[in-house]
Amino acid sequence: MKESLTKNTVCKICGATDEPMKSGIIDGEYISGRCRICFGLSKQTRNPSALLAQYKRERDREDNSKDIVQPFMKNKPNREFIKAYPDKAKELYTDKELKDNC
Numbered sequence: 582m583k584e585s586l587t588k589n590t591v592c593k594i595c596g597a598t599d600e601p602m603k604s605g606i607i608d609g610e611y612i613s614g615r616c617r618i619c620f621g622l623s624k625q626t627r628n629p630s631a632l633l634a635q636y637k638r639e640r641d642r643e644d645n646s647k648d649i650v651q652p653f654m655k656n657k658p659n660r661e662f663i664k665a666y667p668d669k670a671k672e673l674y675t676d677k678e679l680k681d682n683c
């Protein structure tokens with residue numbers, strides 16, 4: 582009799598369905614029916630809501646990375662800021678500063 586695979590297509594921890602499920606021994610405990618992300622979690626961090634919160638934080642950081650660009654670095658115009666906000670940069674810096682930093 583063949584074992585059905587359908588029971589393992591949903592991660593027991595986070596409910597993911599789009600990952601191939603893994604099984605194996607972690608911390609001396611046999612683990613099955615987990616996506617590859619949850620499979621790698623240690624016992625201490627096996628909290629699905631903590632994992633989701635962490636993931637969300639990382640995504641937020643990526644999405645907002647432009648917003649934390651500082652206009653000045655050591656009192657000099659920040660090239661990254663000029664690249665990210667060319668319009669704001671024109672208002673913020675003098676023509677000479679823009680020329681020197683582009």
Ligand SMILES: [Zn+2]
Binds near residue numbers: 593595616617618619
């Ligand atoms: Zn999972």
